[in-house]
Amino acid sequence: MAEKYLLTRIETPGYGGSLREYTATGGYEALKLALAKKPEEVCGIVKDSGLRGRGGAGFPTGLKWTFMPPATDPRPRYLAVNADESEPGTCKDRVLMERDPHSVVEGVMIAAYAIRAKAAYIYIRGEYRASKAALDRAIAEARAAGLIGKPLASSGLGGEVTLQVYTHVGAGAYICGEETALMESLEGKRGHPRPKPPFPANFGLWGQPTTVNNIETVTNVPYILTRGPQWFMTMGTKASPGNFLCGISGHVNRPGVYEVPLGIKAKEIIDQIAGGVWKGRKLKALIPGGSSSGFLPAPIVETMVMDHDGTKAAGSMFGTGAMIVLDETTCVVRATKVLCQFYHHETCGQCSQCREGCAWLDQICTRIENGDGHASDVTALLALADGMRSKTICALSDAAAIPVQLAVQHFRAEFEQHIAERRCPFGNRKMEIHHDGLHDESHIHNTQSVHTDVLTLHGIQHGDRVVGAARRA
Amino acid sequence: MTLPLRKPSAAQPAAASDPRTYFSAATLAKFDAQVAQYPDPKAALIPILHYAQEEKGWISRETCEVIATYLKMPAIRVWEVMTFYPMFHQEPVGRHVAWVCRNISCDLRGADEIVATFYKKCGIEPGETTADGKLTLKLAECLGGCAAAPMMDVDGIYHENLTPESVERLLDGLK
Numbered sequence: 254m255a256e257k258y259l260l261t262r263i264e265t266p267g268y269g270g271s272l273r274e275y276t277a278t279g280g281y282e283a284l285k286l287a288l289a290k291k292p293e294e295v296c297g298i299v300k301d302s303g304l305r306g307r308g309g310a311g312f313p314t315g316l317k318w319t320f321m322p323p324a325t326d327p328r329p330r331y332l333a334v335n336a337d338e339s340e341p342g343t344c345k346d347r348v349l350m351e352r353d354p355h356s357v358v359e360g361v362m363i364a365a366y367a368i369r370a371k372a373a374y375i376y377i378r379g380e381y382r383a384s385k386a387a388l389d390r391a392i393a394e395a396r397a398a399g400l401i402g403k404p405l406a407s408s409g410l411g412g413e414v415t416l417q418v419y420t421h422v423g424a425g426a427y428i429c430g431e432e433t434a435l436m437e438s439l440e441g442k443r444g445h446p447r448p449k450p451p452f453p454a455n456f457g458l459w460g461q462p463t464t465v466n467n468i469e470t471v472t473n474v475p476y477i478l479t480r481g482p483q484w485f486m487t488m489g490t491k492a493s494p495g496n497f498l499c500g501i502s503g504h505v506n507r508p509g510v511y512e513v514p515l516g517i518k519a520k521e522i523i524d525q526i527a528g529g530v531w532k533g534r535k536l537k538a539l540i541p542g543g544s545s546s547g548f549l550p551a552p553i554v555e556t557m558v559m560d561h562d563g564t565k566a567a568g569s570m571f572g573t574g575a576m577i578v579l580d581e582t583t584c585v586v587r588a589t590k591v592l593c594q595f596y597h598h599e600t601c602g603q604c605s606q607c608r609e610g611c612a613w614l615d616q617i618c619t620r621i622e623n624g625d626g627h628a629s630d631v632t633a634l635l636a637l638a639d640g641m642r643s644k645t646i647c648a649l650s651d652a653a654a655i656p657v658q659l660a661v662q663h664f665r666a667e668f669e670q671h672i673a674e675r676r677c678p679f680g681n682r683k684m685e686i687h688h689d690g691l692h693d694e695s696h697i698h699n700t701q702s703v704h705t706d707v708l709t710l711h712g713i714q715h716g717d718r719v720v721g722a723a724r725r726a
Numbered sequence: 727m728t729l730p731l732r733k734p735s736a737a738q739p740a741a742a743s744d745p746r747t748y749f750s751a752a753t754l755a756k757f758d759a760q761v762a763q764y765p766d767p768k769a770a771l772i773p774i775l776h777y778a779q780e781e782k783g784w785i786s787r788e789t790c791e792v793i794a795t796y797l798k799m800p801a802i803r804v805w806e807v808m809t810f811y812p813m814f815h816q817e818p819v820g821r822h823v824a825w826v827c828r829n830i831s832c833d834l835r836g837a838d839e840i841v842a843t844f845y846k847k848c849g850i851e852p853g854e855t856t857a858d859g860k861l862t863l864k865l866a867e868c869l870g871g872c873a874a875a876p877m878m879d880v881d882g883i884y885h886e887n888l889t890p891e892s893v894e895r896l897l898d899g900l901k
Contacts, residue, residue: 340868342868381870424814425811426811440766440769501873503831504835508873508875510873579834591829
């Protein structure tokens, strides 16, 4: 079994995550080591380790930190830590926050020190009350012990910097996991992503230099400090070192959050770690890294390795490393429809390609699944998805289009069968649920009948009801 | 063509109530502590809306106006933020609120049966409240309980690895 570090404490029977238990197992040693160095040296160590962000994009963390302005820049700077964790399938950061909150706090403090932040805000999704409570308790303990809120030496700002760590809650909007939307939301606004440039490192929270890191990313940092970048690179692959937290869900015998090295075979996670596909069934498809990474068919999954390059080579992306397993009895059209409903609900509405595109994808997938699809619908889906790629302020539009593109690419016959037979060959289970549950089934059929006749790919003639429903008007 | 000017009407709302009388002292203390975290008090808006909802049950137009007074910002700014975030109830809800996750991992493991159980047991569909005002059912997008699907959030507590039977027991236990 490969070496573990992120979950070692959590998997120790009886570990409760208090300050006493954390320090007794080497906790806050890394912070002491970091404070004895200059912030640039801490950046250097993390850069040398090759750590890549675990929030989705996989950007090298140390490099991101060096984008902050030089120490001579007098502006206040901030660290925003992304604990919005709302990518469907992703449930890993929660484990760290709830069960080893001090490891998160220590990681946050070191990251904040490395970028010379005066305050760190941990943006936690509103539903994660348990995570917020655990972190608030840990922050209070750390403050009482003099770890937070006391001046940090060698800040290089011609004085001493006092670091504060705060938690902040969101209120159920997926888009706030996008770093610039997160900052808008933290400022008390709607979560509308900002155009880049300017980049957060120059113009972030309240217009000041800001770095945004994921919870799991910063939690890796203390271990890198105490054990060294060389140790870190012995795990994982050359391009993607270290372990990652793999949340595996769906049709497996033992769904859960497991710590595994990057570069592990996807099949090994499914068959050995998660106990194989449930009910003795065969694998049909895998979503490798959260809903936005789309569907991959079993033959591709057979040989795929779970890291940034391996998932890319398979035509998908690593994302958050959240694997969702679909067994052979699953209807891919229904699964695609569920995801399209999600993106339709979550689009912020700023960019027309995304606002309209997500609504149409949802409409069309829903009617195909319900047996009302048109012969031209598959082509329409692809044309719509193509029009949503790389054309918007943020990546939500791409994230909505990718699952549709991959589903059609690998399971086109299934879409066509639905349309030809005018029914779902897997049996359409009825949970007609629409946005917020504010709309009952009759409403959906109603909007469908409105839209079925007016859809033209280039036309603007839509009768507005669906778009209006996307975000409570 | 000139647009007609809107005349002030008699239906204009009265000046918003004083936050000090509208909210309890305990809630106001939470507001104050939250505001102290930020260089700009407006950043506290979303946490403050949560605290307001904890006290009032939902967010009315009046609540928005009082919060606007408290944060010294236009009421429309509070309203636009409140309506963006699904966790804020824009109309009164039951004494208990259940959010059942409908997203992919839960859907694959039978979220539809969980929703059906609510209908069978309480006669409500998503978006509805029982006639006695006890329970509101809402559908949630992924709540991060994927590895223990299907799951739901009832009054802020996660219930995971649900079965129709466990949901029935839970609903029986609601006061």
